[in-house]
Amino acid sequence: MTDTAELFLGVIAVAVLVMALIQVGAIIAGLRLAKRVDRMADQLERDVKPLLANLTKVSSEAARAATMAAAQIERFDKVFTELTQRVDYTLAAAQNFVTGPARQGMAVMTGVKAMIDAFRGIREATRRRHASRPVVDDEESLFIG
Numbered sequence: 001m002t003d004t005a006e007l008f009l010g011v012i013a014v015a016v017l018v019m020a021l022i023q024v025g026a027i028i029a030g031l032r033l034a035k036r037v038d039r040m041a042d043q044l045e046r047d048v049k050p051l052l053a054n055l056t057k058v059s060s061e062a063a064r065a066a067t068m069a070a071a072q073i074e075r076f077d078k079v080f081t082e083l084t085q086r087v088d089y090t091l092a093a094a095q096n097f098v099t100g101p102a103r104q105g106m107a108v109m110t111g112v113k114a115m116i117d118a119f120r121g122i123r124e125a126t127r128r129r130h131a132s133r134p135v136v137d138d139e140e141s142l143f144i145g
Helices: 003-132 138-140
Strands: none
Touching: none
């Protein structure tokens, strides 16, 4: 073999050795990176688990609070409806209490007014009868003629 061939063979051997070292370094760096990612995943899992547990508790408490609020609203609606019915009943009873005697009083007043109008009518009729009679003069009755 010639010197140049041995030189090229030596250059190829050094290049292969460098490539092998680079590959070994890449593999080591990849393993380190994998370990680091694994540690970060474990830490994230440790940190997130309590948050998820708290979130679950909070959501269950919120659901329970919403259920209780709905029950309270239904209870309030029932009480308010009952109160409205009682107020309506009380107002109707009060109106009947006030207007019943007032109607009777108005009926009595209407009867009294009708009676007074009837007496006035009788009086007016008597006045008309007296006014329609011919007035006889006393001197005229003495006239013979």
